[in-house]
Amino acid sequence: xxxxxxxxxxxxxxxxxxxxxxxxxxxxxxxxxxxxxxxxxxxxxxxxxxxxxxxxxxxxxxxxxxxxxxxxxxxxxxxxxxxxxxxxxxxxxxxxxxxxxxxxxxxxxxxxxxxxxxxxxxxxxxxxxxxxxxxxxxxxxxxxxxxxxxxxxxxxxxxxxxx
Amino acid sequence: xxxxxxxxxxxxxxxxxxxxxxxxxxxxxxxxxxxxxxxxxxxxxxxxxxxxxxxxxxxxxxxxxxxxxxxxxxxxxxxxxxxxxxxxxxxxxxxxxxxxxxxxxxxxxxxxxxxxxxxxxxxx
Amino acid sequence: xxxxxxxxxxxxxxxxxxxxxxxxxxxxxxxxxxxxxxxxxxxxxxxxxxxxxxxxxxxxxxxxxxxxxxxxxxxxxxxxxxxxxxxxxxxxxxxxxxxxxxxxxxxxxxxxxxxxxxxxxxxxxxxxxxxxxxxxxxxxxxxxxxxxxxxxxxxxxxxxxxxxxxxxxxxxxxxxxxxxxxxxxxxxxxxxxxxxxxxxxxxxxxxxxxxxxxxxxxxxxxxxxxxxxxxxxxxxxxxxxxxxxxxxxxxxxxxxxxxxxxxxxxxxxxxxxxxxxxxxxxxxxxxxxxxxxxxxxxxxxxxxxxxxxxxxxxxxxxxxxxxxxxxxxxxxxxxxxxxxxxxxxxxxxxxxxxxxxxxxxxxxxxxxxxxxxxxxxxxxxxxxxxxxxxxxxxxxxxxxxxxxxxxxxxxxxxxxxxxxxxxxxxxxxxxxxxxxxxxxxxxxxxxxxxxxxxxxxxxxxxxxxxxxxxxxxxxxxxxxxxxxxxxxxxxxxxxxxxxxxxxxxxxxxxxxxxxxxxxxxxxxxxxxxxxxxxxxxxxxxxxxxxxxxxxxxxxxxxxxxxxxxxxxxxxxxxxxxxxxxxxxxxxxxxxxxxxxxxxxxxxxxxxxxxxxxxxxxxxxxxxxxxxxxxxxxxxxxxxxxxxxxxxxxxxxxxxxxxxxxxxxxxxxxxxxxxxxxxxxxxxxxxxxxxxxxxxxxxxxxxxxxxx
Numbered sequence: 004x005x006x007x008x009x010x011x012x013x014x015x016x017x018x019x020x021x022x023x024x025x026x027x028x029x030x031x032x033x034x035x036x037x038x039x040x041x042x043x044x045x046x047x048x049x050x051x052x053x054x055x056x057x058x059x060x061x062x063x064x065x066x067x068x069x070x071x072x073x074x075x076x077x078x079x080x081x082x083x084x085x086x087x088x089x090x091x092x093x094x095x096x097x098x099x100x101x102x103x104x105x106x107x108x109x110x111x112x113x114x115x116x117x118x119x120x121x122x123x124x125x126x127x128x129x130x131x132x133x134x135x136x137x138x139x140x141x142x143x144x145x146x147x148x149x150x151x152x153x154x155x156x157x158x159x160x161x162x163x164x165x166x
Numbered sequence: 167x168x169x170x171x172x173x174x175x176x177x178x179x180x181x182x183x184x185x186x187x188x189x190x191x192x193x194x195x196x197x198x199x200x201x202x203x204x205x206x207x208x209x210x211x212x213x214x215x216x217x218x219x220x221x222x223x224x225x226x227x228x229x230x231x232x233x234x235x236x237x238x239x240x241x242x243x244x245x246x247x248x249x250x251x252x253x254x255x256x257x258x259x260x261x262x263x264x265x266x267x268x269x270x271x272x273x274x275x276x277x278x279x280x281x282x283x284x285x286x287x288x289x290x
Numbered sequence: 291x292x293x294x295x296x297x298x299x300x301x302x303x304x305x306x307x308x309x310x311x312x313x314x315x316x317x318x319x320x321x322x323x324x325x326x327x328x329x330x331x332x333x334x335x336x337x338x339x340x341x342x343x344x345x346x347x348x349x350x351x352x353x354x355x356x357x358x359x360x361x362x363x364x365x366x367x368x369x370x371x372x373x374x375x376x377x378x379x380x381x382x383x384x385x386x387x388x389x390x391x392x393x394x395x396x397x398x399x400x401x402x403x404x405x406x407x408x409x410x411x412x413x414x415x416x417x418x419x420x421x422x423x424x425x426x427x428x429x430x431x432x433x434x435x436x437x438x439x440x441x442x443x444x445x446x447x448x449x450x451x452x453x454x455x456x457x458x459x460x461x462x463x464x465x466x467x468x469x470x471x472x473x474x475x476x477x478x479x480x481x482x483x484x485x486x487x488x489x490x491x492x493x494x495x496x497x498x499x500x501x502x503x504x505x506x507x508x509x510x511x512x513x514x515x516x517x518x519x520x521x522x523x524x525x526x527x528x529x530x531x532x533x534x535x536x537x538x539x540x541x542x543x544x545x546x547x548x549x550x551x552x553x554x555x556x557x558x559x560x561x562x563x564x565x566x567x568x569x570x571x572x573x574x575x576x577x578x579x580x581x582x583x584x585x586x587x588x589x590x591x592x593x594x595x596x597x598x599x600x601x602x603x604x605x606x607x608x609x610x611x612x613x614x615x616x617x618x619x620x621x622x623x624x625x626x627x628x629x630x631x632x633x634x635x636x637x638x639x640x641x642x643x644x645x646x647x648x649x650x651x652x653x654x655x656x657x658x659x660x661x662x663x664x665x666x667x668x669x670x671x672x673x674x675x676x677x678x679x680x681x682x683x684x685x686x687x688x689x690x691x692x693x694x695x696x697x698x699x700x701x702x703x704x705x706x707x708x709x710x711x712x713x714x715x716x717x718x719x720x721x722x723x724x725x726x727x728x729x730x731x732x733x734x735x736x737x738x739x740x741x742x743x744x745x746x747x748x749x750x751x752x753x754x755x756x757x758x759x760x761x762x763x764x765x766x767x768x769x770x771x772x773x774x775x776x777x778x779x780x781x782x783x784x785x786x787x788x789x790x791x792x793x794x795x796x797x798x799x800x801x802x803x804x805x806x807x808x809x810x811x812x813x814x815x816x817x818x819x820x821x822x823x824x825x826x827x828x829x830x831x832x833x834x835x836x837x838x839x840x841x842x843x844x845x846x847x848x849x850x851x852x853x854x855x856x857x858x859x860x861x862x863x864x865x866x867x868x869x870x871x872x873x874x875x876x877x878x879x880x881x882x883x884x885x886x887x888x889x890x891x892x893x894x895x896x897x898x899x900x901x902x903x904x905x906x907x908x909x910x911x912x913x914x915x916x917x918x919x920x921x922x923x924x925x926x927x928x929x930x931x932x933x934x935x936x937x938x939x940x941x942x943x944x945x946x947x948x949x950x951x952x953x954x955x956x957x958x959x960x961x962x963x964x965x966x967x968x969x970x971x972x973x974x975x976x977x978x979x980x981x982x983x984x985x986x987x988x989x990x991x992x993x994x995x996x997x
Contacts, residue, residue: 038978039873040957041917042965050957050970052978055629057970059960087959094960148960157963177342179301186297220337234463241499243465249341265465266524271344283474284465284524 008106011132013139014081014098017069022132022139025104029082034074034097042164044156051080051095058082060095061148067127072099088150096147107132112141168194169285174204174217174229175247184216187274188281201229208238214285215244216268219255227262234263243284298394301342305391308335312384316377317687323372332380333362339387350399351390354407358383361417370417381688383410449511449535451518456504456530463499466525472505474521479511504530619674624714627671628953631664635976638664643975672953679757679766680708682717686728690753693732700739700749701732706756712764716856720766723829727768727852728753730826735772735850745847747771759880763855763985771849775842780804802842806830865971865981867950868930868943871919874979876950876971877941881932881984885946888927899995901940903931909995910940911987916966932984939991941982954981965990 011022012031030053037060039049046065050057060080065071072078077100085094114130127146132139171193175181185195196212198204201224204217215233219226226246234240243265248255256267265284268277315332318325336359343352358380364370386406393399453475457468472483489502496502509518515533522531638660645657683705694701712720736742736751743749754769777798784790784804804810806826833840838856865876866885884903894900900907908931914923924944931940952971957964968983 036977038970038980040961040964040967040980041873041919042967043961047960050961050978052972052976055972057955057957057972057978059958090959092959153960154963177338178304179297179342180345182297182300183345218341220334220341222331222334241462241465243467247341249337249344260464260524260528263464270341271347283470284467 008108010104011107012104013102015100016063016067016098020139021142023142023144027083027144029084029093031101032080034078034080044160048097053082058093058095060097062097083144085147086145094148168192169213170194170196170211172196172198172204172207172212172215174198174201176200176218176221187277191278200224204229205232208233210239212239212242214281215242216247217244218247227258230262230264245280245284298346301346302391305339308339309384309388311335313688314684316380319372320377329366333366336362348394350407351394354390354411355387357411357414361414379413386410451509452534453507453509454532455507457501457525458528459500461501471521475507475509478513478517479509482508624675628675631668631671634664635668675713676711677714677717678708679710679712682720683708683755689728693729697733698738699732699736701736701751701753704752704754706754707758710757710759710764719832723832726829731768731770735770737773766854767851769851774846774848774850775844777801865950867947869945869947870913870917870943876979876981877930878984881934883931883933883938886929888929888942891929908938908940909991910942911991912942934985934988937988937992939988
């Protein structure tokens with residue numbers, strides 16, 4: 004592979020394959036030891052202890068509007084570095100499976116307009132990588148959870164609780 | 167075995183400076199931050215003690231007196247570092263049991279010569 | 291040591307710390323001019339700066355500091371009282387030394403600074419009497435000027451001296467060794483040493499630590515008398531030394547020298563070189579005796595050793611307390627330590643599980659022992675990160691003093707709760723916000739003495755800095771007894787600016803919070819101290835950045851109180867672990883009034899939403915319901931009665947477990963809007979658990995009742 008390729012982590016969520024830049028990935032661990040936090044949006048699964056650090060965990064399936072899946076031996080927790088507002092935070096993302104790392108040349112990546120509403124997967128997928136024998140949805144880690152979406156979710160919860 | 171010298175001074179930079187000179191001359195240096203610390207760091211194999219006069223907790227005079235009335239290495243040569251040129255301080259040090267003194271500021275040669283003046287080459 | 295930079299850098303750093311100490315001592319002296327510890331401390335700080343500075347040839351710094359020090363010598367010796375003027379001057383000197391210190395970085399001193407050195411020196415010299423000011427005229431001599439240098443025999447060619455040298459009887463006790471002096475003399479030229487052993491008593495009467503020897507030395511040298519005297523410099527005053535010049539160049543003339551000493555030597559007769567040799571060799575004789583001295587009975591030695599160990603332990607303890615503030619450790623290192631200990635805990639939990647599974651008695655015992663140790667290490671590492679707010683508070687003394695002087699106001703600063711401990715990082719982030727608040731209080735809050743007198747208040751205003759624990763938070767208050775804020779004026783300003791409308795839906799607190807808006811100031815006329823609403827928006831931003839909040843209470847002509855509430859992000863909390871559903875929650879013990887079995891408590895109120903707690907009707911909150919936990923309720927729910935500022939509520943949980951001490955960690959940005967949870971802790975098995983936000987729960991529950 005030529006030097007200007009980028010490394011991507013390939014994973015799957017709800018039968019679809021995604022890729023996310025490896026530079027955003029802090030680590031890949033078992034989805035184990037998650038403590039739920041009550042009164043939060045359903046896509047937030049809780050927190051984990053990552054070597055003394057408290058890291059929030061999100062369920063990518065629920066975030067993308069799918070039903071949550073049963074945890075299997077393939078289920079993984081990928082700790083990503085994401086921008087939230089003006090801050091860089093660690094966010095754990097629970098995925099169905101992680102397949103490995105691939106090199107993708109920028110020429111193989113095609114931009115596509117962000118489609119759909121903020122509640123489904125398309126909002127966080129801004130491009131598609133065309134590999135030899137498959138297509139990968141390229142995840143923009145910063146759009147996995149935005150300040151606005153988070154605020155809306157809390158607002159929604161409050162209205163539900165109030166009404 | 168390098169000769170061991172105990173430096174008792176509350177000033178880090180003084181200790182650092184003295185340590186540099188002495189280590190460079192092949193001495194082994196033990197450092198203490200005040201008289202009390204100095205007493206704790208006393209041992210039978212210390213060849214010379216260089217102590218400051220003004221220190222918190224236990225000043226140089228009290229420290230010298232404590233060494234002289236102690237049980238460990240009580241007749242070790244002790245040099246007191248003073249900035250004063252008056253005799254008063256030196257005499258106070260002398261009567262407390264200091265072997266000699268060295269006047270700040272001192273350069274490398276003065277320090278090493280003064281140590282030579284009091285350090286017993288025969289290990290007396 | 292190796293971690294430090296060059297000695298000069300170390301010196302600068304050290305000198306800055308000493309200047310801080312000096313300032314604290316001076317401030318203390320202002321309150322109590324007779325405080326000996328502060329006088330000593332101030333002197334010592336100056337003295338060390340001068341002494342160490344001298345080593346680095348920092349003449350400007352040393353020269354100036356020397357004069358200030360000379361004044362403090364007089365203060366210390368009780369010859370000069372501490373006056374307000376002297377403290378003023380000394381504080382200026384402290385600032386000037388700091389300036390000179392900075393100048394050592396560039397190595398150049400501009401004329402302005404040099405002129406100031408001169409002016410301040412003149413001012414200080416007025417405090418010195420004629421005698422001392424002569425000493426202060428210049429920097430302390432760089433060379434040892436002890437021995438008279440102007441000897442007429444200096445370097446005048448070869449000369450023979452007769453030296454009578456009688457060491458003090460106790461000279462061995464002062465570490466002095468006459469042999470070294472003899473050797474040193476020998477290096478100067480040709481020498482004849484004659485030892486006298488007659489004073490050595492019988493073996494049974496001998497004091498082994500005493501020196502019974504004396505010498506007559508004939509020395510021929512071209513080094514001058516000065517060099518000869520220099521050899522004796524350390525024994526001068528204790529030993530008897532008599533130096534005479536014998537002009538004949540022939541060293542053998544010594545015999546006649548001996549005869550001149552005849553009266554003392556009558557009993558001994560003539561001394562020949564052989565006797566001399568034996569006398570010199572008697573040194574090892576005494577040495578052996580000294581060794582023998584060590585052969586006191588074993589019991590005595592043991593007893594002495596015990597005493598020594600005892601005293602050493604006591605001193606060790608005392609020293610630990612006294613020097614605890616002087617150890618420097620990088621905060622990042624402490625952070626790392628706390629994290630590593632956390633991992634340690636997690637790892638141990640794993641080991642304990644294996645031990646349990648293997649059911650090996652020894653393995654389990656070892657794991658248990660390890661747990662105890664880890665707990666100690668954990669507690670210690672947490673403690674290491676905490677510092678008392680005194681460090682923060684006392685730093686403002688100077689500010690308050692200078693500011694009130696600049697503004698011609700009289701302000702008394704009072705510090706309370708200085709022992710309250712906070713995370714070092716939190717303390718650092720509070721430094722600037724508090725500075726702004728204090729500035730504003732003195733500038734806009736406290737009135738001039740005339741205005742105060744007119745209002746019937748004491749002319750001296752009081753500014754109080756206090757800190758106290760409030761549950762999982764520390765509250766820091768800045769209280770002044772000044773003019774108070776004009777709420778109506780702030781409201782008008784807010785309407786003018788279009789920040790608020792003219793409706794009455796804003797509470798007083800809402801309006802007061804406007805002063806934290808960027809560029810908002812009610813003062814038509816900006817002063818050069820606090821400027822135009824300077825930094826109040828920054829103040830709020832800084833405090834919010836560390837998860838804190840700020841509240842204002844104000845009353846016209848009575849004063850203003852700013853309360854900053856900061857969560858203990860890294861503080862240790864003693865809590866009670868409770869279970870709700872499958873999850874564990876920590877409740878801060880300091881809020882808990884009592885724990886009861888829910889079935890033992892009578893419900894009250896119209897809907898049964900209140901409980902009767904010892905005759906008091908208290909609302910309660912079912913946390914299962916509040917947290918939306920599914921499934922059947924516990925068989926024996928527990929009621930935890932908590933109180934915040936006398937406001938009680940009951941919290942219903944499924945079960946109560948252990949007491950638990952832990953570091954509270956922030957849940958981070960993503961969970962900052964969660965209600966009822968204030969943070970997370972890490973349990974012994976490495977799993978996180980949540981910390982109940984009792985403050986919030988009390989508010990929510992009592993608000994609910996009001997409706």
